[in-house]
């Protein structure tokens with residue numbers, strides 16, 4: 001089956017789990033479980049095979065779910081300054097494609113007026129959209145609006161000057 005958000009309820013708190021057990025329980029790859037161990041899932045001790053207490057597994061998955069909710073709520077973009085997910089001002093966001101299936105969602109934080117960004121998978125945009133009105137723009141379509149000089153441009157001009165000299 002395989003789920004990106006394994007259900008903590010499947011875990012029996014008073015059982016010990018090996019990496020293989022956990023992979024089987026959720027239908028996920030063993031490497032995913034090994035990643036969890038790197039991300040803070042605690043093993044009982046350092047001995048092999050690695051064993052994880054059901055209670056610890058359950059705690060880890062619950063926390064992970066909450067974090068996912070915090071950052072991935074539909075229609076929200078995380079504001080680094082406010083340290084919280086925000087619905088952008090006017091419920092409006094711009095989406096600039098940055099790859100074939102990737103893009104950057106950009107809005108304005110309603111509380112601090114900063115630009116806030118969220119990297120998105122364009123294939124999942126409908127799940128991410130929430131109540132937002134999203135305008136899709138082409139990359140670089142906004143060039144010319146900003147007065148910030150491009151560093152790359154300067155250095156290439158210098159390089160050319162050297163070549164000409």
Ligand SMILES: [Zn+2]
Pocket residue numbers: 079080081082083109110111112113114
């Ligand atoms: Zn903010």
